Amino acid sequence: xxxxxxxxxxxxxxxxxxxxIALGFTLIVGVMEVINLAHGSxxxxxxxxxxxxxxxxxxxxxxxxxxWLGLPLTARYVLALAVGPVLAGVAGMLLELCLRPTYxxxxxxxxxxxxxxxxxxxxxxxxxxxxxxxNLPVPQSINGAVLLGGMIFSKYKLFAxxxxxxxxxxVWLFLERTPYGAIIKAGAHDSEMVRALGYDLSRLRxxxxxxxxxxxxxxxxxxxxxxxxxxxxxxxxxxxxFLIIVIGGVGSFWGAVIAALMVGLAVGITGAxxxxxATMSMYILLIAVVGFRSRGLLGRKSALET
Numbered sequence: 374x375x376x377x378x379x380x381x382x383x384x385x386x387x388x389x390x391x392x393x394i395a396l397g398f399t400l401i402v403g404v405m406e407v408i409n410l411a412h413g414s415x416x417x418x419x420x421x422x423x424x425x426x427x428x429x430x431x432x433x434x435x436x437x438x439x440x441w442l443g444l445p446l447t448a449r450y451v452l453a454l455a456v457g458p459v460l461a462g463v464a465g466m467l468l469e470l471c472l473r474p475t476y477x478x479x480x481x482x483x484x485x486x487x488x489x490x491x492x493x494x495x496x497x498x499x500x501x502x503x504x505x506x507x508n509l510p511v512p513q514s515i516n517g518a519v520l521l522g523g524m525i526f527s528k529y530k531l532f533a534x535x536x537x538x539x540x541x542x543x544v545w546l547f548l549e550r551t552p553y554g555a556i557i558k559a560g561a562h563d564s565e566m567v568r569a570l571g572y573d574l575s576r577l578r579x580x581x582x583x584x585x586x587x588x589x590x591x592x593x594x595x596x597x598x599x600x601x602x603x604x605x606x607x608x609x610x611x612x613x614x615f616l617i618i619v620i621g622g623v624g625s626f627w628g629a630v631i632a633a634l635m636v637g638l639a640v641g642i643t644g645a646x647x648x649x650x651a652t653m654s655m656y657i658l659l660i661a662v663v664g665f666r667s668r669g670l671l672g673r674k675s676a677l678e679t
Contacts, residue, residue: 379524380645381638386530388637389537390596394610395617395629396544397588403624404560404581408480410487411468412589412614413607414494415461419590420597420606421502423457424509447512458590464494465586469579491607498604506603509594533595540591541630548626557581616655620662622672631670632662 398412427449429441441449468490475482515532518525548554560567560577568574592610600606617636621628639658644651662670 377642379526380642382526383530383645384638384641385634386534386637387641388634389534389541390592390599391613391617391637392630392633393537393540393592393595394589395614395621395633396541396626397585397592398611398614399618399621399624399626399629400557400588401582401585402618404557405469405472405578406480407472407483407487408615409468409582409585410484410611411490411494411607412487412585413609413611414491415465415468415586415589415607416593416596416610417498417602417604417607418464418494418593419457419461419587420509420593420602421498422460422590423453423594424502424507424602426453426456427510445512446510447514450510450512454591454594457594458587461590461593462583462587465589466579466583468586469582472582473575491611495604495607502604504604506601509597509602511598529598533599536595537592540588544588545626613655616659618669620659620669622669624673625669625671628669628671 394412394416397415398409401407401409401412427446429438429449468487471490472483472486475486511529515528517528519528519531520526548558556567556572556577560574560581567577593606596610597606600609613636617632618629620635621630621632635658636655639654640651643654666672
């Protein structure tokens with residue numbers, strides 16, 4: 374059991390990161406009823422915007438750029454934590470504006486548009502930042518290893534897990550304790566009723582899409598120091614995110630969190646003892662859950678179910 378404990382902790386850490394990615398995805402699916410295949414690209418954009426903020430290559434030759442690069446990495450990293458998600462959120466809002474002509478049409482239109490958007494974003498990343506793998510630098514205070522209970526852990530993974538847990542809690546409090554969160558939840562259950570109550574449904578969709586994209590961007594800034602940063606990193610992300618919302622139940626906040634922890638544990642433990650099966654373990658978990666409960670762990674019961 375003692376030998377298994379580090380892998381369980383690593384799996385839970387990975388699960389918290391997966392949850393942060395999946396929450397934005399499940400919010401967009403729940404309210405918009407759009408499967409956003411560009412979610413992984415927004416994840417990548419958030420990370421690349423953070424890289425541009427920290428490195429400042431695009432204005433390094435200017436007096437302000439020289440001053441900025443002279444600041445401690447911690448200060449630049451903290452700002453990057455805000456800039457990456459905000460700009461990813463803006464990109465998500467632009468994507469939502471492009472999606473509007475597809476509302477009311479078969480879901481295939483939205484799928485194709487977001488798939489095309491993912492390809493466009495990936496090509497833009499290649500043109501602007503190149504095709505090679507890059508590293509997002511992190512402050513020295515959260516770099517390296519730490520000894521806890523006789524076991525060695527990565528400082529950054531512990532930071533990423535704690536930050537993700539805090540972000541998940543903040544999102545939950547926003548949805549549960551604020552009037553805006555109540556409107557979003559109402560929109561997920563019955564969007565027409567929200568419109569009938571006098572709320573601007575178009576603005577709600579725009580804000581929800583931007584919020585979901587910002588969460589993807591935040592996950593990108595937090596996760597790429599572990600995964601590495603490359604133009605197609607979004608593809609590596611969107612598949613686990615999709616599996617998680619299916620396992621947890623489409624539109625369910627805590628379903629997504631629980632499913633993300635299960636996927637993280639499955640990948641973490643399998644990766645330690647049978648690394649070739651690590652990715653496969655996600656699909657086996659999906660089959661096991663959906664085979665017994667087709668609407669996922671906490672998914673709502675369909676009106677067609679008896």
